[in-house]
Amino acid sequence: MLVGVTVNSQSSASISRPPATDAPRQQDTLSLPANPKDELKGFKNLFETSTVGGVTGTRLNPMAISFVESYMRKYGKGLREMKKWATPYFTLIDNILTQHGLPRELKYLAVIESGLRYNAISWTGAVGPWAFMPAAGRQYGLAVTTGYDERLDYYKSTHAAARMLTDLYSKYQDWLLVIAAYNCGAGNVDKAIRRSGSRDFWKLQYYLPTESMNHVKKFISTHYVFEGEGGITTVTKEETAALLLNKVSALNEEELKNSLSYKITGRFHSVVILKYIEMEPAGFNKYNPGFDDSIALNGTYELRLPVPKMNLFIAKRYEILEESIQWILNPSGRR
Numbered sequence: 001m002l003v004g005v006t007v008n009s010q011s012s013a014s015i016s017r018p019p020a021t022d023a024p025r026q027q028d029t030l031s032l033p034a035n036p037k038d039e040l041k042g043f044k045n046l047f048e049t050s051t052v053g054g055v056t057g058t059r060l061n062p063m064a065i066s067f068v069e070s071y072m073r074k075y076g077k078g079l080r081e082m083k084k085w086a087t088p089y090f091t092l093i094d095n096i097l098t099q100h101g102l103p104r105e106l107k108y109l110a111v112i113e114s115g116l117r118y119n120a121i122s123w124t125g126a127v128g129p130w131a132f133m134p135a136a137g138r139q140y141g142l143a144v145t146t147g148y149d150e151r152l153d154y155y156k157s158t159h160a161a162a163r164m165l166t167d168l169y170s171k172y173q174d175w176l177l178v179i180a181a182y183n184c185g186a187g188n189v190d191k192a193i194r195r196s197g198s199r200d201f202w203k204l205q206y207y208l209p210t211e212s213m214n215h216v217k218k219f220i221s222t223h224y225v226f227e228g229e230g231g232i233t234t235v236t237k238e239e240t241a242a243l244l245l246n247k248v249s250a251l252n253e254e255e256l257k258n259s260l261s262y263k264i265t266g267r268f269h270s271v272v273i274l275k276y277i278e279m280e281p282a283g284f285n286k287y288n289p290g291f292d293d294s295i296a297l298n299g300t301y302e303l304r305l306p307v308p309k310m311n312l313f314i315a316k317r318y319e320i321l322e323e324s325i326q327w328i329l330n331p332s333g334r335r
Contacts, residue, residue, distance in 0.1 A: 060230055063202050064217050071221035079225045082111070089116050089129075093158050098328050100162035101267070102169075103296055105233045108222040109179060110161070112215065118152050127151045130161040140164050174237035176201040179219050184212035201236055232293035251287065251304075259287065260310040264317070265300045269324040276320050277305065277312045 060068065093107040113131035114120035126133050128151035134144045140160035142150040150156045168178040171186060180201065181189040192207035193199055205213045220234045251259070270291050274284055285291070287304045295301040305313060313320065 060220070060224075060234075061202055063205075064220055067214070067217045068221040068224060071218060072225060075221075076225055079111070079222060082116070083226065086111075086116055089154065092154060095329065096155070096158045097162055098267075098296075100159075100166055101296060101299065102162055102165055103175075103231070103233050103293060105223055105227065105231050106165060106175075108219055108226060109165075109182065110158075111222050111226075112218045118154060128157050129154055130157045132157065132160065136164065172199075172237075174199065174201070175233040176216050176236055179216045179233075180208055180212050183215040184209050188212065200238065232290070255287075255306075259304050259306050261302050261304045262310060262314065263300060264295075264303050266321050267299075267325050267328055268295055268301070268321055269327055272320050272324040272327050273313065276316045277309045279305075279309055 089110075090107055093110060094104045097104050097106055110116060110129050113122075113126075114129045116129055118129055119127075120129065120131065121127055122131055124133070127137075127149065130151070132140075132142065132144075132151045137144045137151045137157075137160065140163045142153075142156060142160050144151060150160075165178060165182065168181050168186065169175070172178055172181065172189070177189055177199070180192075188209060189204075192204040195207045196204035198204050201216060205216070220230070223231055223234050270281070270284060270288070273279075274281060284305075287306075288301070291301060291303075303310075303313070
């Protein structure tokens with residue numbers, strides 16, 4: 001029996017238990033479409049005009065469209081209802097993921113793992129909001145005994161999940177492979193890479209367990225429901241690299257000539273930068289598409305700004321960095 005939920009001021013004690021929901025459980029699966037042409041139908045406009053981290057022109061992979069359409073039709077109502085009560089959970093998870101330097105959108109992994117239920121138990125025996133098996137929970141610092149199970153603690157299990165996700169990303173450098181490995185283990189993903197001869201999820205997916213193949217698509221689907229678009233965690237490493245390599249293509253010759261680039265390191269945030277350099281978001285995003293996602297993911301960014309704005313940034317960069325960190329870690333204090 002699972003008892004002994006940890007109670008402290010930073011953990012789940014400060015938020016109420018989630019209500020019942022029709023959000024997906026771990027064993028749910030959806031079949032791939034029999035006709036590949038079906039993958040191009042439905043939701044076409046949404047997926048073709050979605051963006052990744054502010055970089056335009058990225059579409060949902062056609063191999064996922066039919067699955068995502070079916071998933072949103074089946075679970076969309078429950079997920080939209082979740083938006084009404086899940087804010088305290090998402091705030092807690094966002095803060096912890098940020099502390100670990102991870103994209104906040106990874107919180108949707110907890111949605112598909114457990115529906116944010118602290119006492120969720122999967123058919124494999126994984127427990128808690130992040131669906132830890134006993135061995136993995138212990139490996140990442142959680143106490144798992146007969147009478148005391150920290151996998152049920154939102155605060156501690158989220159820190160454990162962040163450590164696991166960090167390790168997996170260090171290994172694969174690809175969020176879709178990370179999501180797959182979180183579900184079926186790195187060994188199964190490595191086997192799929194060897195058997196397929198590829199590290200591209202869309203090529204190796206059929207060598208994964210069916211549940212894990214679909215798990216990645218569940219994550220993408222949930223991201224689209226909550227965000228209305230894709231993001232840095234819903235594309236492959238190669239797709240991300242291609243987008244970021246083309247990030248200055250929107251600038252004309254005059255804009256390139258009258259701007260400077262400056263490599264920055266640290267948890268800068270665009271909201272704070274804009275405040276100090278007095279620049280409109282649209283202009284900043286044109287010069288620096290995908291800024292917040294990219295710097296959260298990599299810790300560095302080749303910032304580009306018009307010369308006067310860059311001079312302001314360089315003069316105030318230490319103040320901007322300090323305030324950015326405070327802004328990220330203290331969402332309740334944002335104005």
